[in-house]
Amino acid sequence: MFEAESEKFRLAGIQIGADSTEAEENLLKEALAPFGIARRNNALEMARLFAVLFCFENEIRDFIREALAEKEGLDWVEKLPPKIKEHAESRRESALKDSWLEGEKSDLLGFVDFGQLAQIIVAKWEIFKDVIPTQHWLKQRMDELEKCRNFIAHNRMLLPSEFQRIYMYIADWNRVIGL
Known part of the structure; x- marks a missing residue:
């Protein structure tokens, strides 16, 4: 009440x-x-960028998961490219052994490297070709975003021009996918 x-x-x-x-x-x-004011300010800028990349990367995983489930059925995971599937399974096994580390461990796609997400789309191009403009478009953006993502993941500061590139590429992706 x-x-x-x-x-x-x-x-x-x-x-x-x-x-x-x-x-x-x-x-x-x-x-x-x-911590000093300059370090705090840099951390807050990078935290905002990390949050955007976190959302973007997980949105791509959902996009792939939904498209593959729709076109290939519930066993779509079994139809992933073998090397990517093996790599993800190995990473998941390591995570399961680290029982002290809590978090999502059941979703195999969550253990696929960022760069491998584009490889899955290319390998399953027939499923994605009506949404993604070209494989070149996909690879160019994903390769550059992966470099930025790894830079951020290793706590290195990017220049403001790189922030703009990341925002532009993510906005392009969102427009194309319909977000």
Whole structure:
């Protein structure tokens, strides 16, 4: 009953309960406090870029998963290119052995390297050719994004011009895929 009534107040612009955004910001400020201002600012810029790449990469995985399930059936994983499938299975086995490390371990596509995602699309081109403009278009963007992604994953700072390239390529992908 409280939830139903409080929604009226929220819609009127009245805050009900604790502001989780403010609490999150305070936790982040506290965690970053020991470091210099320049390093903190760089970290926040890179965190935003990491978040965009995280969403992009996982969106591609979903795109592949849905297209392959629709065209090849529920056993589509068995029809992945053999080397890619073996590599992903090996990485998943390692993750399962690291039982202390919690997280998603059942999705084989989650263990496929970023660069291999484009290889899957190319190998299954008949399924994707009506959506992706050309294999060249795909490879060019994915190769460049993979380099940027790896740079970020190893905590190296990119220049603002590289930020723009990443945003442009992701916007291109989203437009083509229909996001």
